[in-house]
Amino acid sequence: MSITIQNYEWNLTGAGDFIPFNANSYPSAGNDTSIFIGGIGNNIEIPPYVSETQFVVIDKFGSTPGVLCQTNLVNNLTETTGTITSVGTAVTGIGTAFTNSMLGGTITSGGQTRNIVAFISATSITIDIAFAPDIAVAAAFNISFGVGLQTNKARTFSTGLVTTAGVTVTGSAGAAFTNDMIGGTITIGGVVSTITARPTATSLTLAVAPAATPVPTLYIINYTVNEIDLTTWIPNGFVQIVVNTTGYYQDPQNTWQHGLSGDAAPYPASLNDVPSSYALKPSIYILPEQTWDFRYTMMNDLAGYVAARTAYTPTLSTTIPATTTLAQCYVQYYLFDGADSLICQQLLELGIAITVENVEWYKKMLLKERGLDTDTWEHYLQVSLAYREREMKNDKLYGRTRKG
Amino acid sequence: MSLRRQAYEWRNITTGTSIVSNIGHPILTYDALGVVQATARQVLGNNPTDIMVGGIGNNLEMPAANRAHQFVVIDNIGSFPSTAALNIRIETTRYFQSPDGVPSEGMPALAMPFQPSTITGNQEVIPYFAKLMPTVYVLPGQTWGIEYNTTATLNAGGTIPLTDNTIARAFVAYLLIDGPDQLIAMKLLSQEIPINSENIQWYKQQLIRNRLRADLGMEKTLEETLGSKDRRFI
Numbered sequence: 001m002s003i004t005i006q007n008y009e010w011n012l013t014g015a016g017d018f019i020p021f022n023a024n025s026y027p028s029a030g031n032d033t034s035i036f037i038g039g040i041g042n043n044i045e046i047p048p049y050v051s052e053t054q055f056v057v058i059d060k061f062g063s064t065p066g067v068l069c070q071t072n073l074v075n076n077l078t079e080t081t082g083t084i085t086s087v088g089t090a091v092t093g094i095g096t097a098f099t100n101s102m103l104g105g106t107i108t109s110g111g112q113t114r115n116i117v118a119f120i121s122a123t124s125i126t127i128d129i130a131f132a133p134d135i136a137v138a139a140a141f142n143i144s145f146g147v148g149l150q151t152n153k154a155r156t157f158s159t160g161l162v163t164t165a166g167v168t169v170t171g172s173a174g175a176a177f178t179n180d181m182i183g184g185t186i187t188i189g190g191v192v193s194t195i196t197a198r199p200t201a202t203s204l205t206l207a208v209a210p211a212a213t214p215v216p217t218l219y220i221i222n223y224t225v226n227e228i229d230l231t232t233w234i235p236n237g238f239v240q241i242v243v244n245t246t247g248y249y250q251d252p253q254n255t256w257q258h259g260l261s262g263d264a265a266p267y268p269a270s271l272n273d274v275p276s277s278y279a280l281k282p283s284i285y286i287l288p289e290q291t292w293d294f295r296y297t298m299m300n301d302l303a304g305y306v307a308a309r310t311a312y313t314p315t316l317s318t319t320i321p322a323t324t325t326l327a328q329c330y331v332q333y334y335l336f337d338g339a340d341s342l343i344c345q346q347l348l349e350l351g352i353a354i355t356v357e358n359v360e361w362y363k364k365m366l367l368k369e370r371g372l373d374t375d376t377w378e379h380y381l382q383v384s385l386a387y388r389e390r391e392m393k394n395d396k397l398y399g400r401t402r403k404g
Numbered sequence: 405m406s407l408r409r410q411a412y413e414w415r416n417i418t419t420g421t422s423i424v425s426n427i428g429h430p431i432l433t434y435d436a437l438g439v440v441q442a443t444a445r446q447v448l449g450n451n452p453t454d455i456m457v458g459g460i461g462n463n464l465e466m467p468a469a470n471r472a473h474q475f476v477v478i479d480n481i482g483s484f485p486s487t488a489a490l491n492i493r494i495e496t497t498r499y500f501q502s503p504d505g506v507p508s509e510g511m512p513a514l515a516m517p518f519q520p521s522t523i524t525g526n527q528e529v530i531p532y533f534a535k536l537m538p539t540v541y542v543l544p545g546q547t548w549g550i551e552y553n554t555t556a557t558l559n560a561g562g563t564i565p566l567t568d569n570t571i572a573r574a575f576v577a578y579l580l581i582d583g584p585d586q587l588i589a590m591k592l593l594s595q596e597i598p599i600n601s602e603n604i605q606w607y608k609q610q611l612i613r614n615r616l617r618a619d620l621g622m623e624k625t626l627e628e629t630l631g632s633k634d635r636r637f638i
Contacts, residue, residue: 017576029431029432029433030431065520065521066520066521066522066568067415067417067432067520067568067571068432068440068565068566068567068568068571069438070482115437115439117437167506178537199551200577236429236432248408249408249411249582250410250411250580251412251428251464252412252456252464252468252469252548253464253465253466253467253468253469254471257428258428258429260413261429262521263413263460263518263520263521263573263575264411264413264575264577270521277480277482277518277575278409278411278480278577279409280409281409281601282407282409282601288532298433299429299430299431299432300431300432301431301432301433303433304433304434305433305434305435305438308433308434308435308436309436311436312436312437329429334564350608350609350612351605351606351608351609351611351612352605352609353601353605387490
């Protein structure tokens with residue numbers, strides 16, 4: 001017998017900054033995913049199920065707000081070193097330090113902003129539309145960029161064993177050498193050598209031949225990779241509540257819809273969202289032996305963006321750090337258990353809204369009906385005291401005495 | 405038999421070349437440079453656009469229409485940007501009208517906003533009304549819609565939206581009363597009692613109470629009937 005307020009928060013975060021992007025690790029755009037058992041983000045082991053001794057009232061919920069993630073893809077990184085001139089869409093830098101990571105960013109000069117569509121060198125980039133007019137005299141500029149955050153990451157690899165013959169290193173089963181390892185070092189028997197080539201996934205070429213090691217031996221490769229970390233993302237998400245197999249939200253033409261957007265019911269809410277546009281009134285009741293679910297649909301195509309980014313710069317793989325929150329969903333509900341669940345069903349039959357206050361009120365009514373409430377007990381106590389006082393007076397008047 | 409809190413949201417964004425998306429909100433894709441592959445479609449100034457079947461942005465395939473067993477109570481609307489306003493249309497009648505009786509632009513976005521979460525600075529608006537009061541009823545069998553009006557043309561010629569602040573949007577929340585509850589709503593309507601979830605629950609309680617009284621009355625009648633019978637002696 002209990003009434004508790006419960007909540008569940010679903011967080012969709014990156015798989016980790018050392019794990020290449022895998023589309024199966026994230027919801028595909030347009031397809032709903034259970035926040036409880038969808039297999040993505042934090043999950044529970046079984047679908048939410050209201051047992052025969054329970055009653056659930058869903059009180060409120062919310063999800064990550066926002067529609068476009070374009071502005072969030074562009075981080076607040078800026079570059080202003082040097083000056084530029086332009087001829088058509090070709091921009092030439094003087095004392096600049098343009099980098100490949102500025103691709104997709106914008107360059108502003110003389111009050112005009114253009115998109116950077118190609119990186120050529122530290123002093124040369126290409127923009128989508130020519131400045132009008134061309135910048136003939138060297139001028140200051142501001143580049144805003146950061147589609148994710150391009151970083152060099154140190155990595156190690158030591159799976160399996162290797163043998164060497166001349167400058168060739170051959171890996172045993174388990175070795176899966178990658179092109180990223182070129183330029184890195186391999187340490188075999190305490191001797192460090194530089195890797196100059198990767199002919200196959202199981203062989204490497206070194207700059208200088210180490211001592212021959214015909215017997216398979218341990219090794220460690222130290223190398224760096226250059227990747228894009230997606231540090232922010234807006235999901236453009238919607239939440240649908242499902243009870244058994246029925247969707248709570250339907251559009252005005254009476255068909256299934258994705259549900260409520262994060263803009264209408266945001267989580268977390270900001271000062272802009274007070275009062276919120278949507279309030280779940282009346283609440284949703286989940287009866288005993290019913291299952292319920294929250295289905296989240298992301299309408300911004302994350303996998304599509306990463307694929308486009310990878311195709312654009314094949315040498316740069318995209319990863320999503322675990323610190324990047326892609327989407328969140330929150331649900332708050334009341335759980336009535338035991339006898340309180342029975343009271344909920346009684347209130348339901350009587351057409352009384354099921355709230356904590358009404359369940360408590362009903363319990364008081366039951367106690368009153370059975371004479372167990374405090375007022376009734378006080379009444380009988382007073383009656384008992386008055387009876388005892390009257391008996392004592394009678395004893396005195398009639399000279400009766402009591403023993404003991 | 406149900407009372408459900410529903411909502412519909414409209415944005416003037418579509419993908420591809422079509423200016424309307426009849427499958428609801430479109431999936432937004434991004435190119436390698438992070439630019440959204442979608443267009444914020446032009447919304448002409450002083451030209452009412454139905455947010456459900458107006459042919460711009462996400463739309464339905466048919467107008468909103470109540471079935472015979474449905475009753476709708478519209479109690480919250482909101483729009484964006486600040487030049488926008490919403491009018492409610494039931495059948496061919498506009499709800500908001502000017503003092504001279506002519507349909508007006510409707511409830512301004514500055515009075516009942518539906519702002520993007522990204523909005524900042526002096527563009528933030530505190531709602532003048534938290535809800536429509538009194539609410540607007542749409543009876544069984546009636547069609548309804550929400551018309552989006554803007555005093556200035558938005559996204560002229562169609563533009564690539566750069567931020568959420570450049571997207572026109574509208575929102576409507578309503579109570580969908582279905583099944584037997586709809587019959588109660590009609591009963592409340594005939595008695596001029598406000599139709600909301602609390603009053604429908606209250607009416608159900610009254611029904612139960614009246615039923616109990618009726619049962620008591622039947623018992624009394626039974627006693628009287630038995631009392632008038634001749635006694636049988638065995």
